[in-house]
Amino acid sequence: MIAKIEKHRLPGVFTIKTGERSSLATRSLVPGASVYGEKLIKVEDGEFRLWMPRRSKLAASILKGLKEMPIQLGSRVLYLGAASGTTVSHVSDIVGPRGIIYAVEFSPRVARKLLQLSETRTNVFPIISDARHPTRYFPLVAGPIDVVYQDVAQTDQARILFENLSAFCSDGAWGMIAIKARSIDSTSDVGIIYKKEISTLDNYGLEIVEMVNLEPLEKDHMMVVVRVTG
Ligand SMILES: C[S@@+](CC[C@H](N)C(=O)[O-])C[C@H]1O[C@@H](n2cnc3c(N)ncnc32)[C@H](O)[C@@H]1O
Known part of the structure; x- marks a missing residue:
């Protein structure tokens, strides 16, 4: 399924929509590396890491x-x-x-x-x-x-x-x-x-x-x- 990536209203934060699902994400500084099992979404000019609200209070x-x-x-x-x-x-x-x-x-x-x-x-x-x-x-x-x-x-x-x-x-x-x-x-x-x-x-x-x-x-x-x- 194609992921739609949008800038969140807060700087440095992104929203990734896949079908009905919407997740927070950040643009990875180290593409290819998943830190805690989070999903990686590759794009033409880099990669995004999904940001899990149940794993991070921020x-x-x-x-x-x-x-x-x-x-x-x-x-x-x-x-x-x-x-x-x-x-x-x-x-x-x-x-x-x-x-x-x-x-x-x-x-x-x-x-x-x-x-x-x-x-x-x-x-x-x-x-x-x-x-x-x-x-x-x-x-x-x-x-x-x-x-x-x-x-x-x-x-x-x-x-x-x-x-x-x-x-x-x-x-x-x-x-x-x-x-x-x-x-x-x-x-x-x-x-x-x-x-x-x-x-x-x-x-x-x-x-x-x-x-x-x-x-x-x-x-x-x-x-x-x-x-x-x-
Ligand atoms: C809830 S966890 C932090 C989770 C982390 N902030 C995250 O979102 O990925 C709290 C951490 O604080 C550490 N901690 C507790 N008291 C501390 C202190 N006085 N100084 C430094 N670290 C402390 C604990 O060892 C624990 O790893």
């Missing part, structure tokens, strides 16, 4: 109507909670060869695939470290960061985001945080947990730009976009 946020996409061509991204690099690989496609992703993951076992990914994707710089302690990897990050993307299941997610924004960013930089309510509090109402985390971000002086509830693609998750203001 893709889920886009499908759920994310309005602002801070990660763009040329962006310098600090990615906290990189795991094996599923979402990192799509971010790598989006930022392109002039962008960079400092991908922080604290589990060496989980990061094995991330290290392999960085061998073919030269814009991925893996860092095995704990996102709760930005001073430990500060010397490895060259220059200011445009976007801190955070997807770590920790009880103090808002604080981790703030400390990394403070360490690496200046005014106008963006933060994206995938809040996992059940890692913060296993019993309270999720709405109350989100409110508390958002008010913590607000108390840090961050501008709350957008909130996207990821249900039903990701249970008990909310993506929050923030901006550093003076």
Whole structure:
């Protein structure tokens, strides 16, 4: 079946339609390589990789109507909670060869695939470290960061985001945080947990730009976009 490829309204993102099915995709920086079993669609001048919303909270946020996409061509991204690099690989496609992703993951076992990914994707710089302690990897990050993307299941997610924004960013930089309510509090109402985390971000002086509830693609998750203001 012939695939119809269209630009999504968000930069760097595409929609691929095959018959009745519609999927998100990114234009592959490394044609021929499937990172996590995603389908590849070859075109005359390159290749697209389907982007699975159930494997990536960033893709889920886009499908759920994310309005602002801070990660763009040329962006310098600090990615906290990189795991094996599923979402990192799509971010790598989006930022392109002039962008960079400092991908922080604290589990060496989980990061094995991330290290392999960085061998073919030269814009991925893996860092095995704990996102709760930005001073430990500060010397490895060259220059200011445009976007801190955070997807770590920790009880103090808002604080981790703030400390990394403070360490690496200046005014106008963006933060994206995938809040996992059940890692913060296993019993309270999720709405109350989100409110508390958002008010913590607000108390840090961050501008709350957008909130996207990821249900039903990701249970008990909310993506929050923030901006550093003076
Ligand atoms: C939900 S997974 C991330 C999935 C990944 N963002 C993706 O979409 O492909 C969360 C990851 O964060 C890592 N993690 C948790 N706490 C961390 C910390 N304090 N510092 C660095 N990584 C952490 C875990 O080891 C795990 O691999």
